Amino acid sequence: MNNPRPFADNEELTELRQQMLSFARLQLSDEQQAEDVVQEALAGALKNAAAFNRSASLKTWVFAILKNKIADALRGRYRQPQMTDIDDCKDCSLADDQLFDERGHWHKNERPQRWDAPEQLVHDEHFWRVFDRCLDAVPAEQARVFMMREFIELDSQEICAALELTTSNLHVLLYRARLRLRECLEDHWFGAGENA
Amino acid sequence: MMNCQQATRLMSEAQERPLSLKEQAELKVHTLICSGCRRFGEQMHLLRRFTKASHPQDKDDSNQ
Numbered sequence: 001m002n003n004p005r006p007f008a009d010n011e012e013l014t015e016l017r018q019q020m021l022s023f024a025r026l027q028l029s030d031e032q033q034a035e036d037v038v039q040e041a042l043a044g045a046l047k048n049a050a051a052f053n054r055s056a057s058l059k060t061w062v063f064a065i066l067k068n069k070i071a072d073a074l075r076g077r078y079r080q081p082q083m084t085d086i087d088d089c090k091d092c093s094l095a096d097d098q099l100f101d102e103r104g105h106w107h108k109n110e111r112p113q114r115w116d117a118p119e120q121l122v123h124d125e126h127f128w129r130v131f132d133r134c135l136d137a138v139p140a141e142q143a144r145v146f147m148m149r150e151f152i153e154l155d156s157q158e159i160c161a162a163l164e165l166t167t168s169n170l171h172v173l174l175y176r177a178r179l180r181l182r183e184c185l186e187d188h189w190f191g192a193g194e195n196a
Numbered sequence: 197m198m199n200c201q202q203a204t205r206l207m208s209e210a211q212e213r214p215l216s217l218k219e220q221a222e223l224k225v226h227t228l229i230c231s232g233c234r235r236f237g238e239q240m241h242l243l244r245r246f247t248k249a250s251h252p253q254d255k256d257d258s259n260q
Contacts, residue, residue, distance in 0.1 A: 060251065105200045105201075122249050135250075151247055153248075155212075156213065171209050174208060175205055175209070178211075179204070182236070182239055185243075
């Protein structure tokens with residue numbers, strides 16, 4: 001296979017770097033460290049450009065590298081604790097009244113519906129735009145731990161240590177993030193006549 | 197008897213830790229009679245798959 005030159009387009013690269021930076025900032029809450037991991041990830045990607053397989057998208061590939069760099073940075077933190085961002089779990093006391101009635105059962109119009117053809121969606125750009133918007137609508141602290149768990153793929157212990165959270169706080173934050181994300185996807189994609 | 201709020205909470209936690217036999221049994225009984233929670237459980241796995249496959253965007257990604 002000849003060299004696909006994945007970084008030939010400067011504009012694409014600049015935009016990609018911006019997206020990486022904002023993601024790294026959100027995850028690390030540390031400007032300097034965010035810059036560092038993005039630089040490292042890009043350098044690693046450039047160095048291995050020959051190994052890049054065109055069948056994957058450039059973004060997928062570079063984000064996979066970034067993900068590992070962020071995971072390393074977060075794991076490094078518990079040896080040098082410094083963050084106390086999410087100390088008191090504001091959302092933990094937030095009620096789920098909109099979804100459940102007083103006996104803890106689904107409100108009639110909130111009961112989860114069937115999601116049709118979820119397998120097809122991975123290649124559907126329109127779906128990903130809705131997905132991103134739904135993720136943006138999740139409160140920042142919840143979104144952050146959710147992405148640490150599901151995108152960076154740290155385990156509970158690692159996240160609790162990095163953010164100085166108790167396990168039960170973490171579980172509540174993740175639960176709330178999932179409730180909201182699920183509901184948003186159902187309202188704006190699955191239940192919205194497919195293409196709303 | 198477990199309600200939907202408790203059931204969904206447990207299904208979320210099952211993504212982080214193995215449930216005890218007691219929890220599994222209670223959940224099983226609940227989802228047997230509750231289609232909403234049964235779907236919720238399936239959708240938890242889908243959320244994980246979607247998120248893994250996603251590319252996080254800029255928060256103010258309106259420049260396109």
